Amino acid sequence: MLYFERVVVIGVGLIGGSLAMVLKEKEIAKHITGVGRGVKNLEVAMNRGIIDDFTLDAKSAVDGADLIILATPVCNIARILEDISKYLKRGAIVTDVGSVKKPILDDAESIIPKDVHFVAGHPIAGTEDSGSDAAFSELFDGRICILTPTRRTDKDALEKIRMLWRQAGSDVIFMDADKHDMILAAISHLPHVVVYALVNTVSRIKDYEEDILDYSAGGFTDFTRIASSSPEMWRDIFLLNKKAILNIIGRFQDGLEQLKGLVESNDAVGLFQELNKAKTVRDSLRTARKKKNELKR
Amino acid sequence: MLYFERVVVIGVGLIGGSLAMVLKEKEIAKHITGVGRGVKNLEVAMNRGIIDDFTLDAKSAVDGADLIILATPVCNIARILEDISKYLKRGAIVTDVGSVKKPILDDAESIIPKDVHFVAGHPIAGTEDSGSDAAFSELFDGRICILTPTRRTDKDALEKIRMLWRQAGSDVIFMDADKHDMILAAISHLPHVVVYALVNTVSRIKDYEEDILDYSAGGFTDFTRIASSSPEMWRDIFLLNKKAILNIIGRFQDGLEQLKGLVESNDAVGLFQELNKAKTVRDSLRTARKKKNELKR
Numbered sequence: 400m401l402y403f404e405r406v407v408v409i410g411v412g413l414i415g416g417s418l419a420m421v422l423k424e425k426e427i428a429k430h431i432t433g434v435g436r437g438v439k440n441l442e443v444a445m446n447r448g449i450i451d452d453f454t455l456d457a458k459s460a461v462d463g464a465d466l467i468i469l470a471t472p473v474c475n476i477a478r479i480l481e482d483i484s485k486y487l488k489r490g491a492i493v494t495d496v497g498s499v500k501k502p503i504l505d506d507a508e509s510i511i512p513k514d515v516h517f518v519a520g521h522p523i524a525g526t527e528d529s530g531s532d533a534a535f536s537e538l539f540d541g542r543i544c545i546l547t548p549t550r551r552t553d554k555d556a557l558e559k560i561r562m563l564w565r566q567a568g569s570d571v572i573f574m575d576a577d578k579h580d581m582i583l584a585a586i587s588h589l590p591h592v593v594v595y596a597l598v599n600t601v602s603r604i605k606d607y608e609e610d611i612l613d614y615s616a617g618g619f620t621d622f623t624r625i626a627s628s629s630p631e632m633w634r635d636i637f638l639l640n641k642k643a644i645l646n647i648i649g650r651f652q653d654g655l656e657q658l659k660g661l662v663e664s665n666d667a668v669g670l671f672q673e674l675n676k677a678k679t680v681r682d683s684l685r686t687a688r689k690k691k692n693e694l695k696r
Numbered sequence: 697m698l699y700f701e702r703v704v705v706i707g708v709g710l711i712g713g714s715l716a717m718v719l720k721e722k723e724i725a726k727h728i729t730g731v732g733r734g735v736k737n738l739e740v741a742m743n744r745g746i747i748d749d750f751t752l753d754a755k756s757a758v759d760g761a762d763l764i765i766l767a768t769p770v771c772n773i774a775r776i777l778e779d780i781s782k783y784l785k786r787g788a789i790v791t792d793v794g795s796v797k798k799p800i801l802d803d804a805e806s807i808i809p810k811d812v813h814f815v816a817g818h819p820i821a822g823t824e825d826s827g828s829d830a831a832f833s834e835l836f837d838g839r840i841c842i843l844t845p846t847r848r849t850d851k852d853a854l855e856k857i858r859m860l861w862r863q864a865g866s867d868v869i870f871m872d873a874d875k876h877d878m879i880l881a882a883i884s885h886l887p888h889v890v891v892y893a894l895v896n897t898v899s900r901i902k903d904y905e906e907d908i909l910d911y912s913a914g915g916f917t918d919f920t921r922i923a924s925s926s927p928e929m930w931r932d933i934f935l936l937n938k939k940a941i942l943n944i945i946g947r948f949q950d951g952l953e954q955l956k957g958l959v960e961s962n963d964a965v966g967l968f969q970e971l972n973k974a975k976t977v978r979d980s981l982r983t984a985r986k987k988k989n990e991l992k993r
Contacts, residue, residue, distance in 0.1 A: 523911065543911060578904060585898045586912040590919050592955060593890055598974040600951035601882045607875060612981060614820065614840060615883040619981070622887050622922060625915065626978040630971035637959050637967060648956050654897035658889060659945050662934050670934060674927035677895040681923040684909060
């Protein structure tokens with residue numbers, strides 16, 4: 400049975416808080432300590448029963464802990480690991496939930512002592528909201544969680560983290576970290592880059608007296624929803640996954656240039672083919688998702 | 697009082713059908729004839745009571761009609777006007793609902809006889825669905841309808857079409873046609889171009905054995921919703937509004953290149969400013985929309 404005496408969640412936000420709730424509900428953890436940068440969010444987590452106690456001092460929290468979950472912004476992970484590495488118990492498991500895997504793995508494997516086990520993970524789940532206030536234990540249910548083990552990853556620790564995400568209701572996939580970073584750059588980071596660029600491009604059009612966004616119907620508002628996500632979080636992801644993101648932006652720029660060329664040359668046939676291809680791909684996504692939901696019932 | 701003895705709706709789809717329903721419900725039209733390219737969709741409209749009768753022959757339909765509403769794909773409008781121009785009654789009003797205004801206006805004003813009145817319009821409303829099956833009379837309620845009169849537009853005809861859209865529940869705005877086409881290129885056509893390019897770029901990544909779209913969570917599916925729109929309709933809009941769209945794509949390319957440059961040069965401060973700016977703009981849209989909905993109640 401999966402069981403941890405003492406768990407520490409560093410960063411009790413939407414993801415960290417929701418995972419802590421799973422640990423509580425499934426009785427996987429006896430005691431959960433929350434660590435954060437401010438008291439307010441941690442008090443909310445306490446009041447909601449998500450954690451048993453909290454501290455702002457990660458070092459003292461991890462001392463003697465069996466499982467440490469890193470759920471902070473991705474750019475803070477290396478610094479936190481530097482801070483806590485000396486205090487980690489022999490045989491403890493450290494895992495993370497970051498959206499970028501290779502740079503975090505490289506940092507973790509060079510910082511964490513050899514007798515502590517690091518397992519890199521990324522639950523593909525989330526909402527627009529943040530903070531422990533927004534946490535709910537069903538967040539990971541029916542979603543994918545990607546784990547990116549290396550040759551150095553301890554097999555038992557990996558199996559425990561796999562079981563943890565299974566308990567959260569997720570399908571667990573093992574994947575190479577570089578591949579993870581490329582795929583996420585394409586399906587998640589690129590859409591964010593594109594929407595940020597689009598919103599700023601349109602808001603900078605000053606050809607007319609009035610704000611042209613006053614004319615935007617629901618479509619524009621819905622489409623640009625992801626631009627409302629946390630700028631800190633996305634800045635960090637863009638910078639940490641720089642290599643893959645620049646690669647993918649380049650491919651998108653080529654794709655856009657091609658589509659623009661079809662409009663420029665009045666190529667009605669080629670243009671229809673491109674738009675129809677996109678529709679076919681998009682419709683099949685919707686169908687696949689629907690099917691999956693039906694199978695789950 | 698706004699009243700038309702005989703109305704013809706050419707193209708009884710989502711927009712044309714919904715407008716016909718408004719004309720019926722508000723008792724603005726005594727008799728509505730539907731015109732289309734196929735019988736099936738027109739029979740649905742008949743069965744739903746949206747139209748009183750139908751024909752595939754636009755010429756015979758417009759003969760003696762008081763109001764002709766063009767609600768076909770935008771690229772077909774010029775050809776239809778050529779077809780019907782000789783049969784239009786003196787003093788009849790012809791109006792359209794196309795997403796592009798300047799090219800349609802130029803065609804209409806050169807084709808339509810001087811004693812027939814053309815009023816160019818564009819209701820900013822729609823859903824992902826199409827066909828008379830999807831029509832509903834509340835579609836335009838609370839939305840904006842842009843009319844683009846020229847020096848040649850008849851004042852009485854313009855006022856009648858304005859009243860018609862007011863009856864549909866829309867806020868009516870008068871605007872220069874070129875300005876309309878530029879603004880719509882920015883807030884509506886550009887997002888479509890970008891999403892089509894994005895879906896195709898991502899679906900063309902063949903670096904891995906599996907289809908990387910299998911890993912896409914709800915985010916990608918939601919974000920790319922507009923790629924499921926009609927490829928025929930969007931091909932036509934892109935080609936007809938070519939000049940404005942190429943201009944706007946160019947500005948977007950500059951904006952994207954700028955954002956890419958910030959990632960490339962690890963400019964954390966500049967990157968945060970850009971993302972935060974986009975968030976501020978997007979959040980204000982959401983707030984403005986919410987406020988409007990509250991005022992309406």
